[in-house]
Amino acid sequence: MALIREKRLRQLHLSLPVPPRAAGQRPNPTFTPAPAPTGVKALTPTALSSQFRLADFDKLAVLGRGNGGTVYKVRHRETCALYALKVQHYGNPAAAAEADILSRTASPFVVRCHSVLPAAASGDVAMLLELVDGGSLDSIRSRLQGTFPEEALAEVATQALSGLAYLHARRIVHLDIKPANLLVSTAGEVKLADFGIAKVLSRAGEQCNSYLGTTAYLSPERFDPEAHGGHYDPHAADVWSFGVTILELLMGRYPLLPAGQQPSWAALMCAVCFGEAPVLSDGAASPELQDFVAACLHKDYRKRASVAELLAHPFLARRDVSVSKCALRKLVADVSSESRRC
Structure with a gap:
């Protein structure tokens, strides 16, 4: 599905109700925050090699x-x-x-x-x-005969959030999370890619006012930063885009518009800023997964879960790690093998 990429969105003044919150008050998640997984040996950033031509x-x-x-x-x-x-x-x-x-x-x-x-x-x-040999999650979704199983989604979510946790800890925000920018290997490794509009924040707590991004994955406050004082929290914006991505892999199509509707700028603005979250059919997702996605897609960015809170959510924290890793590897292998036969 072709998506619209705007270099600068027109300024809108959207009346989105934002409930007041006392100073210092934080939303109360239904799960306990936890740090990102530490099971992988840390690497040390180095200067880029100049040995190649x-x-x-x-x-x-x-x-x-x-x-x-x-x-x-x-x-x-x-x-x-x-x-x-x-x-x-x-x-x-x-x-x-x-x-x-x-x-x-x-x-x-x-x-x-x-x-x-x-x-x-x-x-x-x-x-x-x-070279990440499995391609992007968008290409896998487009070739998949069906939707991502929950076990594979849990592994995708865990690794993508671990990447975001790594970046956010270094004051780097991606600002363009979507299935096309998440790569997966045949070994089941998920990697964040395409940092063309990413930003390095100069200080902790810094906000953004950039209009750059892929329109379909922009959070409500990015459509109209002026309605939020001219700035937005880029960490929360990354979480919204991640939530849309997970929902898209679950549903097998872009989730915030009805099936078959063209993703015009106006249609996307109405869906993102005013529309309700899609209602999943019975049995389409477990209660844990539905709650996980809902935690990402609060229209009020102050109520959105953080990356650390999402990593501690029961959908990820209670998963069978070996089963979810195996499910993702099998999914990528099956799609790759089908592609070679075609």
């Missing part, structure tokens, strides 16, 4: 195209190692910002950037990224 690689396939850039599957001629090469055209400033952010990160839940390869003749900038 564009001439060292053969392009094998186009993995994706987006605003101002293309991602290729490439092979290093000497070692035969496979990578993803993201080429930002015509000196797109987002490339430098993305490379800077990725140079600050070293997490198993964030796609790794090995090198930045300038192409002086064309003005293009290329980032040499790790």
Whole structure:
């Protein structure tokens, strides 16, 4: 489904009721906050390697195209190692910002950037990224005959939230969480990708006023920051986008509009800012999963769960870890195998 990406949204003045809250008062979640999982060995961020040249690689396939850039599957001629090469055209400033952010990160839940390869003749900038062989969750959803099973969704959610916890702890906000920007390997590893509009906050508690983003995944307060004092909490905005993403994987389609409706800007604005959450049919999701999604999609950002609270939610905290990991690996393997047969 084609989604609209606005560089700047028109200023709207939406009358969204926001109940007052006493100073210092926090919403009372129905679950206890907990830190992100610590079972994976920490990596140390390092300067991006300069040992590679564009001439060292053969392009094998186009993995994706987006605003101002293309991602290729490439092979290093000497070692035969496979990578993803993201080429930002015509000196797109987002490339430098993305490379800077990725140079600050070293997490198993964030796609790794090995090198930045300038192409002086064309003005293009290329980032040499790790190749995540299962593709994006959006591509898997589009090829899947059905919806994501809850066990696989729990694993996706845990790893994606672990990536967000890592970023938020370093004052980095993604601002464009969606299925197309979550990659998964055939080993069942989920990684956050595409940091083209991500932002490094200068201080804890800093708010944002950026209108950039994929319209369908913008939170209500991002549609009209002026209605919220001209700024919004970017951490809560990431949680909303994550919640829409999980609901989309569960339903097998974009969830905030009726099936088949074109995602125009006006339709999305009405759905996000005024619409009710979709009603799931009986048996479509467990009560734990429904409560988990609801915790992400409070229209009042102050009532939205934090990343730490979501990681402690019963839908994730009480899952059978081995079963959920196995379910995700099987899902990716089945879809990949079906794709090869086709």
